[in-house]
Amino acid sequence: MTKKTQAEFARNGIITAQMEYVANREKVSPERIRQAIAEGTMVILGNNSRPNVDPVAVGKGIRTKVNASVGSSSDLMESEGELDKLRAAEKAGADTIMDLSSGGDIEGFLRQTIASTGLPVGTVPLYQVAKEAIERYGSVVALTEEDIFTAIERHAEAGVDFMALHCALNMDVIDRLRRQGRVTDIVSRGGAFMTGWMLHHGRENPLYARFDRVLEIAKRYDITLSIGDAIRPGAIADSLDRAQIQGLILVGELVQRALEAGVQVMVEGPGHVPAHHIQTTIQMQKQLCHQVPYFVLGTLVTDIAAGYDHISSAIGATMATMAGADFICYVTPAEHLRLPTAEDVHQGVIAARIATHAGDIAKGIPGAADWDLEMSRARKALDWRRQIELSIDPDHARQVRSARNADDAPACSMCGELCAMKVVSQYLGSDAVEGC
């Protein structure tokens, strides 16, 4: 007995318990959720065999979501450290977790992650395949087609809710990339592995050639496919080049097949995108890929912010959200330098939440600006307790303020006795004051 996917239920006019649940969280009607899922502009992340998942909706017209990627590498693989990062991501307000473990007991880490959170969990199964290929055969390129599908099946059984799969990569795209040349060639790890494999064996990418098998597994578990652009640009100089757009055309074809198969699908995008390319990048994806949700990595508006890439990413993520991106993969201050710590994870999630919130205000998500209005009213009233509560990270805001202000000070050390409140309130009513 095959269970139906949320997409199939939606098209049959059925409002599921999951649709009711996310409608309630998003404060929109269940019927609107159903319609959006039926047309493919929204997905609900939630593997139908995972009992402990709180489904999360991603797509048009609702709050933009933030993903926090955690996971081990071969250099750092401590179970406790991974749990710390997971807790940090949850506490900072991430909507989903990707476990990108690529070192140590990958499946053990994955099962621990899934058991420890109610958030939807995503993976890149190719990392496990590649890591095991090195252990088993001594080389990534020695992995077999069966190894790939076995890993996908195992992740599906473990309860993974969404998977980034590098299906939209074929010989045609690689040829185009080689003819064109690039500053940073391929920066997607999965894309790099598959490219190596394809060129070594002279064979087509199994995730592309056997996409029906991918669809069959995804459908069985109602896993949402995240069709990654395996050749996304890794430098702003490579943005919107022929290789990227060729890949995106291929993504569009696969999205159409997923939609036809009743499989939930979204598209994964860059990456390094200069600010003036962001709107075009989002519009191209929406247009070529049937308006399905767009999950972007950052985007990073400059290549030179190593150590501060959460800021570079927050800039790009705001503009991407504003232009229609639906789901933002955070970037931490550790990007390009090291595997993130729990504190890096915290910083990354907060920066991404500032960005998606600002972008949601700009794209007119109903109710988004209410939070700001409440904060500004608290500011005008000099209600410090409320200002701290309404801050994106209240513990941090409290700490910053208390370091240089008495708890009961009516103003703050920024202006001290020159707080203009004292001057203007008698003429214009009470005021908040800042800056110059």
Add this chain to the structure above:
Amino acid sequence: MTKKTQAEFARNGIITAQMEYVANREKVSPERIRQAIAEGTMVILGNNSRPNVDPVAVGKGIRTKVNASVGSSSDLMESEGELDKLRAAEKAGADTIMDLSSGGDIEGFLRQTIASTGLPVGTVPLYQVAKEAIERYGSVVALTEEDIFTAIERHAEAGVDFMALHCALNMDVIDRLRRQGRVTDIVSRGGAFMTGWMLHHGRENPLYARFDRVLEIAKRYDITLSIGDAIRPGAIADSLDRAQIQGLILVGELVQRALEAGVQVMVEGPGHVPAHHIQTTIQMQKQLCHQVPYFVLGTLVTDIAAGYDHISSAIGATMATMAGADFICYVTPAEHLRLPTAEDVHQGVIAARIATHAGDIAKGIPGAADWDLEMSRARKALDWRRQIELSIDPDHARQVRSARNADDAPACSMCGELCAMKVVSQYLGSDAVEGC
């Protein structure tokens, strides 16, 4: 004997030593600098009586500049602390300093700042006037017209290169503000003081009514006027309201008078601006204010990021720069909470520099993207020494990397042995790899 201003020299077809100097720094021709200054789309910050200033150009077609505001308040007024903040701002790469001291020996702090840096220094003379009015008369509203002009003269003599003066505020604007209502009324401190003064005395703003006297002083020292929008919005809900636009119309009139008088002038702008208002905000200023440079505070794209307002500001500053802003006043993580520390200053300058750089790439400033290209090439080559050198804050990048990587590791702990370099380099040439 009156010296000419840079604007007057430029209009007379004369290329000054200052124009040559900034042309060399900006890598454009002196003639282009002269033309831009003649038409008013560019200013050179540099008081003609200050011997130790390195002139800085602000305006169209050249690198967007970053200002770091430092200064005491009545709660925190230590000379050493102020020097620490100044050093932090310089080391992080600020282009100018505003000394916004409002507590303690304000003129002493100002003279210390000017003596300790070659960067152009700006002030808001009204802060000193207000502080001394409280001490002398017991109330801000008791200050006299003469007190205001005396403070401006004293700052000019001290060598101040640019001044934010709340000239563009009159009874008409205040009436409009009162009739309309606002979430946060007036958040500009200077604007609040002047409003209190005007309503208390029932008299017009002397900085508006006697603008010719302002122009005369500015011209004598070639001080660049920064005509602040005294009633800029302090909440995104107030953005682009009638009061703001009425104020901007007034700014435009005063800008025209400054241009006619041969006084260098720029406009100071918000503040709290939702992302979808930024382009309109910049375009309105450019159009209403004769295309003179725009100096924006942030902008902040959300009100709820207290503790992280440098990030909210970096988002807005990128979009503002891209839309044509010429000069960004940084915002530190301490904004809305306390007077900044030296570390806050550092964080604020770095965030603003990331933003202006990303914006400069987007608006096509010649050569801006070269830095990114060099970084991406270093990344592709896995040249870690060069990557660190090219980072916006090399000391910080080095520290982040070394915390979890051996110094001589070819890859990083992000991917460990799964660095795709090893796989793809033999097929596509060497590659940099990141993310998934």
